[in-house]
Amino acid sequence: MAEQGFAGLFSGCRRRQLGLWPDEVRAYMSLRPVHSGAQFRPHSGERGTAMKDDVFNMEMRKFLKTVGVTSQREIESAVQQAIRSGRIKGREKLAARMTLTIEAIGLTHKIEGEIALE
DSSP states (O other): OGGGGGGGTTOHHHHHHHTOOOHHHHHHHHHSOOSTTOEEOOTTOOTTOOEEHHHHHHHHHHHHHHHHHHHHHHHHHHHHHHHHHTSOOSOOEEEEEEEEEEGGGTEEEEEEEEEEOO
8 A cells, every 4th residue: 555655545435345445334324324315314313304315425534535635635735845855764654633613513533643754
């Protein structure tokens, strides 16, 4: 995977093929309805708050694609600048941390990992 460089890090299809999805994503994907006309109902059990699962799914995917593409661009740029300035050599493993927050539903999800440069 190292030969793919940064382009391969955020490829969902490639990660899915290699089985590299985090457990939380795998669990969600196994529970979601398969047919496009499915209804999504919040766990609160409230009536009248249902929405189309396919609309929710598409909007969530659009958001996550934007996050992935812009994050990759920012990481690549910052790494290149750090190498040019001499702060890093380009052979390190960089600790990375990201927090996803959706205030309206009280979601705060922290993700930590490493990005190997070589």
